[in-house]
Amino acid sequence: GAVVSQHPSRVICKSGTSVKIECRSLDFQATTMFWYRQFPKQSLMLMATSNEGSKATYEQGVEKDKFLINHASLTLSTLTVTSAHPEDSSFYICSARVPQRGSYEQYFGPGTRLTVT
Amino acid sequence: TQLLEQSPQFLSIQEGENLTVYCNSSSVFSSLQWYRQEPGEGPVLLVTVVTGGEVKKLKRLTFQFGDARKDSSLHITAAQPGDTGLYLCAAMNYGGSQGNLIFGKGTKLSVKP
Numbered sequence: 001g002a003v004v005s006q007h008p009s010r011v012i013c014k015s016g017t018s019v020k021i022e023c024r025s026l027d028f029q030a031t032t033m034f035w036y037r038q039f040p041k042q043s044l045m046l047m048a049t050s051n052e053g054s055k056a057t058y059e060q061g062v063e064k065d066k067f068l069i070n071h072a073s074l075t076l077s078t079l080t081v082t083s084a085h086p087e088d089s090s091f092y093i094c095s096a097r098v099p100q101r102g103s104y105e106q107y108f109g110p111g112t113r114l115t116v117t
Numbered sequence: 118t119q120l121l122e123q124s125p126q127f128l129s130i131q132e133g134e135n136l137t138v139y140c141n142s143s144s145v146f147s148s149l150q151w152y153r154q155e156p157g158e159g160p161v162l163l164v165t166v167v168t169g170g171e172v173k174k175l176k177r178l179t180f181q182f183g184d185a186r187k188d189s190s191l192h193i194t195a196a197q198p199g200d201t202g203l204y205l206c207a208a209m210n211y212g213g214s215q216g217n218l219i220f221g222k223g224t225k226l227s228v229k230p
Contacts, residue, residue, distance in 0.1 A: 004159075034217055043205060043222045044160070093159045095218075105150065106218055108159035 002098050003027055006109035013084055013116055020080045021112045023094030029074035030096035034106065035067075038091040050077040084116040120144075121206055123221035131229055133195055138224045140206035141188045147209060149189045150218070151180055154203040196228045 003026040013019050023033055031052045036044040048069050049057040056069035068080040081088055091113055095106040122141045130136055140149065148167045152160035164173050166182035166189060173180045177200075179192040193200055203225050207218040 006159075041225075043220045046217050046219075049217055091157075095159075105162060105165055107162060108152075111157065111159045113157065 002107040004094065004096050004107050004109040006094055006112050008112060009110060010113045011115070013114070015085055015116055016083055018080055018082045019084055019114060020078055021092055021094075021114075023077045023079070023096070023109050025075045025096045028096075028098055030077075030098070031074060033071060033077040033094055033096045035069060035077075035079050036093045036095065038093060038111075044093060047079075052077075081114065084114070086116045089114055089116045121208060121219060121221035123204075123206060123224050125224060126222065127225050127227075129227040129229065130196055132197055134228075136193050136196055136226070138191045138193075138204055138226070139188070140190070140221050142208070143187065144208075145186050147186070149182060149186075150207045151189070151191055152205040152207060154205060154223075155201075160205055193226075196226075198228045198230050201226055201228050 005024045005026055007022045011019055033050040035047045037047050038044050046059050047062045047067060048059060050069045050071040052071045052074050058064045066082055068082060071077040091111050093108055093111040095108040097106050120142060124139045128136055148165055150165045151163045153163055154160040164175055164180045166173060166180055169182060169186045170184045171182045177194045181190050183189060189206060191204060203223045205223045206221045209218060
């Protein structure tokens with residue numbers, strides 16, 4: 001149990017275009033999902049907290065108009081990188097909290113490698 | 118500001134050796150998690166420790182939570198090449214909303230056959 005999937009696993013796009021990344025909880029309902037970004041040889045940095053049915057909460061320094069988050073259902077959250085630039089190239093990872101296992105355990109998706117050319 | 122300091126940052130050892138990775142903070146945490154991440158994949162939860170002084174074992178991996186709940190260690194016995202990866206400790210960010218995790222910078226372990 002507690003499986004989180006992401007799609008796509010890899011995406012290459014041209015500068016100025018938008019890219020949507022999907023995060024799904026496959027065998028549980030997640031009222032809260034988290035989006036992280038990880039640059040090479042670095043740890044995970046939280047970008048935003050996604051709440052089902054309400055607006056996402058963004059971390060300081062993350063542009064909410066550039067990184068659009070939609071948590072439309074209890075099993076799906078999407079991250080759209082708008083007007084992507086090469087500096088947005090990174091590894092994006094989502095995670096979901098499993099309510100019945102307490103508030104402190106999160107399960108992560110396999111990540112999405114975004115390359116902006 | 119809550120920070121998790123991990124050490125060492127890099128560790129390269131031979132198969133069969135033992136190793137210990139440390140995660141330290143000046144803050145007290147109600148719980149702490151250890152994750153392992155392989156290149157190009159998301160982190161996988163290894164264990165959660167909750168009680169001060171708690172010791173948990175997962176095959177050759179032994180996790181310990183400090184008595185004061187400010188630090189934790191991961192000890193691997195007889196390391197194998199399959200243990201290679203990035204080991205991350207994480208804890209609840211009380212200053213954040215809705216229970217997001219803060220992560221240490223990770224320990225990159227390489228076990229050579």
